[in-house]
Amino acid sequence: MSRLQKSYYGLGTLINLTLFGNPYHQELDKTNELIKYYEDLFTVNRAQSEVMQINHAAGNYPVVVSDATYNLIKKAILVSQENFGFNALIGPLVKLWRIGFANAHVPTPEQIQERLQLTNPADCILNDYNSTVFLKRNGMELDLGAIAKGYIADRIQDYWLALGKSAGMIDLGGNLLLMGASPLHANGQWSIGIQDPQAQRGQAIAAVHWGACSAVTSGIYERHFEVQNHSYHHILDPRTGYPHDNELASVTIFSQKSIDGEIETERLFFADGPLTNWAQDRPDIYGAIFVTKNKKIILQKLPRMAVSLLDDQYEIIE
Known part of the structure; x- marks a missing residue:
């Protein structure tokens, strides 16, 4: 089975699109045009949208x-x-x-x-x-940044399915959507790395082995700044107006739809960790992985056998 991968820049990040089967470059280019279409609708980083x-x-x-x-x-x-x-x-x-x-x-x-x-x-x-x-009020501003990438990833998958594609990878930087059975492994599962919050992008501390799914991560390491030995990250709490401070470095949600991953990463981050009975009535939400500042990896709803530890400085807790 052939594989075609192309990279683009958009949505404020590096975008990587991969199709398997018998893909054409124009199919990935048209996918990028679809991303640009939605960015033109949703962005707040330009004067017009x-x-x-x-x-x-x-x-x-x-x-x-x-x-x-x-x-x-x-x-x-x-x-x-x-x-x-x-x-x-x-x-x-x-x-x-x-x-x-x-x-x-x-x-x-x-x-x-x-x-x-x-x-x-x-x-x-x-x-x-x-x-x-x-x-209603002067000075109010909508910002869909916490949900738009998930929506767009789901629309890309719709487009690829309409083209008859059976497998592909959509990487929108922090939002990963894996479509169909993986051609890379005999069992059809994908291997999804969990980013080390204390290292450069691409360095994983664990891998999750799963079928078709979305994996959305929110982490305090993505954007932050230091003032007088205090670090302020970009996840602002609208109830206080300040960055939400807890012991979590990141939350990753595995789900069917990427937009649900966007919402649930926020829900669990602001809950400061696992929630009792979280997503028990949602078979389309497969589970969550929390990475704490003191190097613990906490699993919720995900089976332990689906996770491989790649860095022995971390400890997996179910």
Whole structure:
């Protein structure tokens, strides 16, 4: 079986797309065009996009958006209303801290309290009939960064299935979607590395052996900055306005859909570890791996036999 892999840059990261079978370069190029299409709708890192049209109109008028944008925003707002830490209106806080940019800084408590007033999901008014989104207060900003990659990975898989493809790898940087049975192993399983939070990208401390799945990781190592010997990471808690501080270095979710992985990594990170009865009624969510700052690997719902330890400085706990 032949294999074709190409790399692109988009969504603020390096994208790697791999197809097996009898793939053509144009199929991967068209996949990248699909990624660009969705990025043009969802990005908040440019002056113009459908989401930015909504942000520019905050406090003034509702904006009509495409079905894709409307459906993703509706999903994000409904999850935000659960109030566990995920919040699609966290944009004002993200832009205040600027974590990941050269001008990152620690805001004053007064600045944080001011921005927190602009993050209430109840202030985002959705109209299903007209497909409009209205942010009630000036200064409010939608930011779909915590959910968009998962949505896009799922749409890529839809596209590849429509082309008749049976196996492929979608790597959107922190979001990995493995389609079909792996042609790389006789048992059809994929081997998915768990990143060492204290090392450069690509260095794994464990490997998970699983069938077709999405693997989404959120880690404090991805974007952070240091001030007076204190490290501030990019996972902001919309309930406090500060980076959420706990003993976790990363959370990885294995699920059928990548968008569910995005949501559940946040749920478990803000829960500070395993949740009792988490996803017991969700056969489409396969399990979670927590990596702690003191080098423990905690499994939830995943069987121990599916995980291989690659670094003896770490310890696996079920």
